[in-house]
Amino acid sequence: MHSSISRSLLLAATAPVVFGQNITVDNTTVEATSDNVATAAEGVSTTSNSTASYFSSESAQLTDSVIANLTGLNLTGIDLFGFDTTENSAAAKRGVGSICKHMPGDLLYPNWIIWKVFDLLLGGALMQPVPLAAPCYNDHPEETDAWLCSYITANWENNSYIHSDDPTSIMWPLYEGRTCMPTDYPTDSCTQGAYPEYVVNASTVAQIQLAVNFARNANLRLVVKNTGHDFNGKSAGAGALSIWTHNLKSVEFYEDLEFGGYAGPAFKLGTGVQADELYEAANKYGYTAIGGEGRSVGVSGGFLLGGGHSPMSSMYGMAADHVLSMEVVTPSGEFVTASETSSPDLFWALRGGGGGTYGVVTSVLVKVFPKTEVATMTFSFSTGTNVSADAFWAGVRAYFGYIIEYVDAGCYEYFSLVQTGADSYYFGMAPWWAPNMTIAELKELVAPWFADLEAVGITVEPEYQYFTDFYDAWYAIFPLETAGTTVMKTASRLWPKSSWDDATSLNATFEAIRETVELGGSVLAFNIQGVGKAIPDYPDTSISPHWRETCLHAILAAFWDEDSTDEEIAEVSRTLTEDWMGIWRNASVGAGSYMSEGDVDEPDFQDSFYGDSYERLYELKQKIDPWMLMYTPTGVGSEDWYVTDQIDYLTTQNGRLCKA
Numbered sequence: 001m002h003s004s005i006s007r008s009l010l011l012a013a014t015a016p017v018v019f020g021q022n023i024t025v026d027n028t029t030v031e032a033t034s035d036n037v038a039t040a041a042e043g044v045s046t047t048s049n050s051t052a053s054y055f056s057s058e059s060a061q062l063t064d065s066v067i068a069n070l071t072g073l074n075l076t077g078i079d080l081f082g083f084d085t086t087e088n089s090a091a092a093k094r095g096v097g098s099i100c101k102h103m104p105g106d107l108l109y110p111n112w113i114i115w116k117v118f119d120l121l122l123g124g125a126l127m128q129p130v131p132l133a134a135p136c137y138n139d140h141p142e143e144t145d146a147w148l149c150s151y152i153t154a155n156w157e158n159n160s161y162i163h164s165d166d167p168t169s170i171m172w173p174l175y176e177g178r179t180c181m182p183t184d185y186p187t188d189s190c191t192q193g194a195y196p197e198y199v200v201n202a203s204t205v206a207q208i209q210l211a212v213n214f215a216r217n218a219n220l221r222l223v224v225k226n227t228g229h230d231f232n233g234k235s236a237g238a239g240a241l242s243i244w245t246h247n248l249k250s251v252e253f254y255e256d257l258e259f260g261g262y263a264g265p266a267f268k269l270g271t272g273v274q275a276d277e278l279y280e281a282a283n284k285y286g287y288t289a290i291g292g293e294g295r296s297v298g299v300s301g302g303f304l305l306g307g308g309h310s311p312m313s314s315m316y317g318m319a320a321d322h323v324l325s326m327e328v329v330t331p332s333g334e335f336v337t338a339s340e341t342s343s344p345d346l347f348w349a350l351r352g353g354g355g356g357t358y359g360v361v362t363s364v365l366v367k368v369f370p371k372t373e374v375a376t377m378t379f380s381f382s383t384g385t386n387v388s389a390d391a392f393w394a395g396v397r398a399y400f401g402y403i404i405e406y407v408d409a410g411c412y413e414y415f416s417l418v419q420t421g422a423d424s425y426y427f428g429m430a431p432w433w434a435p436n437m438t439i440a441e442l443k444e445l446v447a448p449w450f451a452d453l454e455a456v457g458i459t460v461e462p463e464y465q466y467f468t469d470f471y472d473a474w475y476a477i478f479p480l481e482t483a484g485t486t487v488m489k490t491a492s493r494l495w496p497k498s499s500w501d502d503a504t505s506l507n508a509t510f511e512a513i514r515e516t517v518e519l520g521g522s523v524l525a526f527n528i529q530g531v532g533k534a535i536p537d538y539p540d541t542s543i544s545p546h547w548r549e550t551c552l553h554a555i556l557a558a559f560w561d562e563d564s565t566d567e568e569i570a571e572v573s574r575t576l577t578e579d580w581m582g583i584w585r586n587a588s589v590g591a592g593s594y595m596s597e598g599d600v601d602e603p604d605f606q607d608s609f610y611g612d613s614y615e616r617l618y619e620l621k622q623k624i625d626p627w628m629l630m631y632t633p634t635g636v637g638s639e640d641w642y643v644t645d646q647i648d649y650l651t652t653q654n655g656r657l658c659k660a
């Protein structure tokens with residue numbers, strides 16, 4: 001760090017120092033560049049505790065010697081960027097006596113000079129973004145732009161990439177507070193809501209370490225956003241500093257990697273890599289990767305950290321089962337390798353304990369599997385002239401009878417069950433995914449069910465397709481996911497295989513699901529298992545044990561009208577969480593729910609989302625993050641905190657984060 005220039009720039013400049021822009025100091029204009037202002041990072045060796053070496057983004061680190069140099073600078077607030085040491089009492093100074101994280105406007109919130117210093121140390125990666133839909137609003141005169149507004153409005157729900165490419169936008173704005181939706185009424189107001197105040201557009205580990213240290217020492221709320229897919233507002237937080245991991249896009253392929261007991265092909269993935277990018281890369285080298293169904297979902301962020309289910313799960317188990325190592329900035333600011341041999345407790349917690357909880361992951365090393373052929377089929381049936389509601393439900397009940405057989409065969413079926421009117425219903429299968437099968441084999445597998453359907457007068461006309469590899473099948477069969485809606489809330493249940501042991505409990509399962517559809521709920525479900533047919537042994541991770549017992553991951557959605565009041569929405573939400581899901585819980589006592597596709601208001605979320613892993617996860621959370629730097633709604637330890645200004649059953653992150 002060139003201390004003379006940076007110090008004068010910082011202390012004398014009257015506007016934030018931004019790289020590439022001119023700053024006037026003592027009547028002299030200079031351009032802030034990497035030549036005159038060095039960032040707070042040191043290039044270290046790329047050797048990792050894992051076989052896979054660091055990406056270049058990971059060898060730029062915040063080291064003790066960088067900190068020593070910083071401490072030597074006489075800069076306002078410089079003590080806020082150090083690691084957690086006894087000498088560094090910044091945390092104590094800023095945090096003590098506060099039961100809430102500091103918000104903009106608070107007396108102890110960092111002033112503008114400190115944010116300037118932070119941006120300087122980051123090398124200009126600090127942003128103060130406005131909400132994505134700000135161009136629609138007159139109260140954002142600098143952004144107002146009718147063309148951009150109409151583009152954002154048109155793409156808000158059908159193009160999830162506009163949200164993943166934005167530093168703060170999330171795909172379920174309900175949990176943000178709906179404070180800046182696309183609108184035709186430019187005189188309405190657009191406010192920041194739970195969109196974070198500041199964002200670090202991370203491209204190095206050093207930047208992430210600085211942000212973690214700063215947020216911890218300055219008692220700020222910290223958010224990590226990757227793509228913004230999270231269903232519960234986990235990648236949002238009012239007044240927060242956010243680390244945006246989206247641009248960590250490196251991908252490295254290892255043909256013959258040896259690590260721990262493993263020898264075989266693997267990918268090292270930057271945490272910003274999205275499913276479509278991984279699948280494309282894996283296909284290029286002739287392998288099958290384990291990611292989610294959606295195209296723009298992040299792979300090594302919330303997806304893997306929550307366990308991750310895949311179209312390949314009935315065959316190979318959970319995605320997090322196949323992680324060999326992870327590189328992580330912990331809440332203390334240190335950068336460590338997590339694997340079976342390096343920080344093994346952290347490694348256990350990261351594989352299933354949830355995103356945004358135990359550290360900021362910068363990359364993961366994952367196994368990949370051989371190229372696989374896939375047969376698919378899509379079809380639907382509904383009530384109509386020749387199909388009564390009773391016949392319809394008999395057809396669905398027949399399907400339930402085969403569910404175990406289908407997952408045992410390695411299949412994954414993504415189906416929906418919807419009430420379309422009084423006593424009329426729709427069943428959609430889109431798609432049935434049959435890995436390692438030909439069309440003929442798939443037809444043979446489903447023939448008994450289709451015969452049952454015929455017997456009750458339901459004829460289906462499936463569209464079959466066959467693909468020689470995962471990528472082509474996945475690309476053809478899964479559409480770009482929708483996003484952005486604010487008229488729906490979801491909850492879910494991992495129905496246990498044990499309910500299929502006898503007809504009474506199977507009937508109870510089916511009747512519970514039928515009843516909620518008759519009440520107006522929409523079901524989106526996965527016939528899937530969390531223990532792979534081809535690999536019955538799975539490693540010891542924190543993935544919820546409920547996943548190992550399930551054969552049906554069912555999501556239940558409730559809807560309300562666009563113009564509903566907050567009270568009306570809260571009532572629908574309450575009905576979903578308590579009444580409808582109460583029916584499901586009563587029919588599956590002891591089962592759980594998938595944290596990454598669950599209900600933010602889930603009762604007893606600890607057992608539901610984490611099962612028997614919770615106790616150890618909670619203990620590790622106290623050890624690894626005693627500051628609760630990394631809070632997420634329904635995250636481990638979140639029961640000790642709360643967000644202010646809430647309406648019951650309309651939970652958002654638009655409030656102050658305080659200790660309970």
Ligand SMILES: Cc1cc2nc3c(=O)[nH]c(=O)nc-3n(C[C@H](O)[C@H](O)[C@H](O)COP(=O)(O)OP(=O)(O)OC[C@H]3O[C@@H](n4cnc5c(N)ncnc54)[C@H](O)[C@@H]3O)c2cc1C
Nearest residue numbers: 226227228229230234292293294298301302309355356361
């Ligand atoms: C359309 C759609 C399809 C989906 N399909 C599937 C599916 O097939 N299978 C499945 O299992 N799930 C699926 N999900 C759920 C998905 O796994 C979760 O939404 C997941 O949290 C997304 O992770 P993300 O990193 O992309 O999103 P984000 O919302 O950006 O992050 C989610 C959480 O992870 C944390 N996080 C993100 N990156 C990091 C990081 N680098 N280090 C630490 N914490 C981090 C965030 O803080 C947040 O808490 C789907 C979701 C949607 C909306």
Ligand SMILES: *[C@@H]1O[C@H](CO)[C@@H](O)[C@H](O)[C@H]1NC(C)=O
Nearest residue numbers: 020021022023028029030031
């Ligand atoms: C910055 O100032 C220099 C010299 O005054 C000038 O040449 C340059 O164009 C300016 N750059 C910007 C980005 O304004």
Ligand SMILES: *[C@@H]1O[C@H](CO)[C@@H](O)[C@H](O)[C@H]1NC(C)=O
Nearest residue numbers: 008012024025026027028029
């Ligand atoms: C900067 O310029 C102003 C007006 O031109 C002058 O009054 C002031 O003394 C100058 N400051 C320095 C530090 O040179």
Ligand SMILES: *[C@@H]1O[C@H](CO)[C@@H](O)[C@H](O)[C@H]1NC(C)=O
Nearest residue numbers: 001002003041042065066069
């Ligand atoms: C610390 O500062 C000295 C003097 O400016 C510089 O030579 C050295 O490279 C710096 N070290 C680090 C790790 O930034």
Ligand SMILES: *[C@@H]1O[C@H](CO)[C@@H](O)[C@H](O)[C@H]1NC(C)=O
Nearest residue numbers: 007011012072073074075076
């Ligand atoms: C640090 O800077 C401030 C203000 O510029 C000054 O008052 C103080 O004496 C300086 N301290 C040291 C140790 O240089």
Ligand SMILES: *[C@@H]1O[C@H](CO)[C@@H](O)[C@H](O)[C@H]1NC(C)=O
Nearest residue numbers: 154155156157158159160480
């Ligand atoms: C989304 O819908 C708009 C408006 O109909 C259309 O212009 C755009 O191409 C669509 N985008 C995607 C990704 O489907």
Ligand SMILES: *[C@@H]1O[C@H](CO)[C@@H](O)[C@H](O)[C@H]1NC(C)=O
Nearest residue numbers: 125127165167201202203247
């Ligand atoms: C974020 O940083 C990357 C470089 O890592 C840059 O390419 C990108 O334009 C930046 N994004 C924004 C929105 O500033």
Ligand SMILES: *[C@@H]1O[C@H](CO)[C@@H](O)[C@H](O)[C@H]1NC(C)=O
Nearest residue numbers: 049335336337338341342343
């Ligand atoms: C690497 O492993 C050694 C020995 O287990 C450990 O002391 C060290 O902290 C680890 N380093 C990182 C960066 O994880």
Ligand SMILES: *[C@@H]1O[C@H](CO)[C@@H](O)[C@H](O)[C@H]1NC(C)=O
Nearest residue numbers: 383384385386387457458459
């Ligand atoms: C209903 O059944 C009748 C008699 O079998 C048949 O002619 C008709 O096409 C069927 N209608 C539909 C919608 O399948």
Ligand SMILES: *[C@@H]1O[C@H](CO)[C@@H](O)[C@H](O)[C@H]1NC(C)=O
Nearest residue numbers: 315372410435436437533534
């Ligand atoms: C795929 O099927 C073949 C037989 O058709 C079998 O030998 C092979 O083990 C199967 N692969 C997996 C991963 O199950």
Ligand SMILES: *[C@@H]1O[C@H](CO)[C@@H](O)[C@H](O)[C@H]1NC(C)=O
Nearest residue numbers: 394397502503504505506507
């Ligand atoms: C389960 O339901 C089926 C029809 O849906 C019925 O025939 C059967 O008797 C029921 N079995 C029990 C044990 O309730």
Ligand SMILES: *[C@@H]1O[C@H](CO)[C@@H](O)[C@H](O)[C@H]1NC(C)=O
Nearest residue numbers: 578579580581582583584586
């Ligand atoms: C669930 O079962 C309990 C205990 O039997 C009962 O009190 C409650 O009403 C049931 N809830 C629903 C939604 O059926």
